[in-house]
Amino acid sequence: MAKLPSVPTGDDLPVVVIAGRPNVGKSTLFNRLVGRRQALVADTPGVTRDRKEAETVMRGRRVRLVDTAGLEEAAADTLYGRMRASSESAVAQADLVLFCIDTRAGITPADEHFAAWLRRQGRPVLLIANKAEGRQGAAAAMEAFALGLGTPLAISAEHGEGLSDLMGEIADRLPPQAPALVAGGMADAAFEDDDAEAGEADEDDRPVGPLRLAIVGRPNAGKSTLLNRLLGEERMITGPEPGLTRDSVTVLLHDEHGPIQLVDTAGLRRRGRIEESLEKMSVSATIEALKMAEVVVLTLDATLGVHEQDLQIARLIEREGRCCVLALNKWDAVEDRIATRQAISDRIETSLAQMRGIPVVSFSALTGAGVNKLLPVVRRAHATWNKRVPTGALNRWFEAMLERHSPPLVSGRRLKLRYMTQAKARPPTFILFGTRAEQLPEDYQRYLVNGLRETFDLPGTPIRLLLRGTK
Numbered sequence: 001m002a003k004l005p006s007v008p009t010g011d012d013l014p015v016v017v018i019a020g021r022p023n024v025g026k027s028t029l030f031n032r033l034v035g036r037r038q039a040l041v042a043d044t045p046g047v048t049r050d051r052k053e054a055e056t057v058m059r060g061r062r063v064r065l066v067d068t069a070g071l072e073e074a075a076a077d078t079l080y081g082r083m084r085a086s087s088e089s090a091v092a093q094a095d096l097v098l099f100c101i102d103t104r105a106g107i108t109p110a111d112e113h114f115a116a117w118l119r120r121q122g123r124p125v126l127l128i129a130n131k132a133e134g135r136q137g138a139a140a141a142m143e144a145f146a147l148g149l150g151t152p153l154a155i156s157a158e159h160g161e162g163l164s165d166l167m168g169e170i171a172d173r174l175p176p177q178a179p180a181l182v183a184g185g186m187a188d189a190a191f192e193d194d195d196a197e198a199g200e201a202d203e204d205d206r207p208v209g210p211l212r213l214a215i216v217g218r219p220n221a222g223k224s225t226l227l228n229r230l231l232g233e234e235r236m237i238t239g240p241e242p243g244l245t246r247d248s249v250t251v252l253l254h255d256e257h258g259p260i261q262l263v264d265t266a267g268l269r270r271r272g273r274i275e276e277s278l279e280k281m282s283v284s285a286t287i288e289a290l291k292m293a294e295v296v297v298l299t300l301d302a303t304l305g306v307h308e309q310d311l312q313i314a315r316l317i318e319r320e321g322r323c324c325v326l327a328l329n330k331w332d333a334v335e336d337r338i339a340t341r342q343a344i345s346d347r348i349e350t351s352l353a354q355m356r357g358i359p360v361v362s363f364s365a366l367t368g369a370g371v372n373k374l375l376p377v378v379r380r381a382h383a384t385w386n387k388r389v390p391t392g393a394l395n396r397w398f399e400a401m402l403e404r405h406s407p408p409l410v411s412g413r414r415l416k417l418r419y420m421t422q423a424k425a426r427p428p429t430f431i432l433f434g435t436r437a438e439q440l441p442e443d444y445q446r447y448l449v450n451g452l453r454e455t456f457d458l459p460g461t462p463i464r465l466l467l468r469g470t471k
């Protein structure tokens with residue numbers, strides 16, 4: 001049996017491993033992500049390939065990318081044995097595994113076998129549905145939910161579709177950054193490729209996977225009623241989703257923009273049946289749902305106004321970096337609608353300054369009146385959360401902000417703030433560089449965050465501002 005190669009760990013770069021059965025497109029993806037300018041290890045057809053690896057950049061983060069393709073030829077007897085042997089050592093050292101399947105071939109027994117094995121390894125996995133070019137591909141990719149490895153990300157490595165999102169998803173899953181961040185000049189490798197085809201992967205392409213939505217709120221706010229209302233009016237697909245909570249189900253809705261996956265609906269049903277303490281409901285179950293969601297609908301019983309507990313849930317949403325839509329349910333039972341809406345908005349604006357501009361929708365889940373306003377608002381919130389501000393515009397704005405109010409003195413010396421860049425979206429996250437920038441007082445940080453929110457139209461989403469001191 002061939003010797004298993006091991007991943008060199010001579011540096012501290014996060015390791016991203018591409019895995020999957022033969023022929024799903026691992027090498028093609030590897031080459032795409034590395035881009036042409038990076039030095040590649042020899043890849044001679046017909047000869048047993050060594051594991052390929054290369055250093056590359058994803059959204060400003062340096063990573064070591066490892067391709068396990070071709071190793072299976074060198075090892076063991078059965079297909080499963082070969083796949084496993086070739087991937088074992090790589091996966092063991094991975095900070096993130098990109099598990100690829102071939103969407104056109106569908107889920108094969110080999111994929112299922114490999115997925116089951118991967119789930120037991122306990123490494124973070126991002127499920128990639130490759131060969132999903134075009135609209136049909138994106139729909140077919142959803143089949144891969146059945147693997148129980150979360151939401152499949154549909155891409156086409158060969159055609160360069162979905163790569164921008166993929167890089168964002170990878171960057172989002174990397175371990176927290178060591179401070180030495182290279183600012184400016186270091187673009188994502190795939191975009192440096194001067195090949196015209198690679199240029200198709202454009203920074204603005206939207207995620208092709210379903211939008212992940214959670215409905216949360218205090219008991220009796222009407223969450224189950226809302227869920228049933230949404231399902232009743234939409235085509236519903238349910239099915240067991242192994243790997244998550246045992247009895248959880250996948251519920252997909254469709255609006256004119258594509259699929260929306262409701263997360264943690266089983267938890268929702270359980271909570272409806274069992275009398276759980278408020279504490280438990282608002283903390284454990286809500287956090288669970290938040291982690292899986294992109295957009296969270298915080299449902300209130302509008303006849304009761306805003307409770308401290310509602311605000312606590314909103315703060316959890318902020319803390320988890322999700323975007324929030326506030327749903328005022330039981331609107332049919334509200335007598336003075338104008339006054340109620342005003343009172344609720346005031347309370348939210350004063351108590352949740354860190355999520356200023358949260359979108360608010362009022363409806364009756366019971367009668368259905370107004371429920372059709374919800375999903376369009378959810379879509380807009382999701383777009384805001386995904387937004388990227390161009391660096392040029394950001395720094396023109398930043399200079400104007402500095403002119404209007406110069407940065408404060410800290411221990412008698414003025415801070416020198418140099419420039420800003422958006423590190424990531426989901427939620428929008430900005431890095432501010434400057435001499436002793438990490439000492440920037442909170443009120444000045446708030447001044448900048450509020451300015452970002454207004455100027456670049458980022459209502460309701462958490463905004464992160466990271467401070468990086470430079471010499």
Ligand code: GDP
Pocket residue numbers: 021022023024025026027028029069070130131132133155156157158159
């Ligand atoms: P590996 O064995 O997993 O590394 O797979 P390869 O990268 O060698 O790809 C296997 C085959 O799938 C090759 O013929 C590729 O050209 C093809 N392929 C890779 N990505 C795509 C894709 O996104 N769409 C289509 N249609 N074919 C692809």
Ligand code: GDP
Pocket residue numbers: 217218219220221222223224225226272329330331332333363364365366367
């Ligand atoms: P959950 O605990 O948040 O899932 O709340 P439920 O969906 O079980 O609803 C709690 C109660 O509020 C039930 O008696 C519902 O019929 C009622 N309810 C839900 N939505 C509405 C609504 O829009 N208007 C009125 N008047 N009652 C509602």
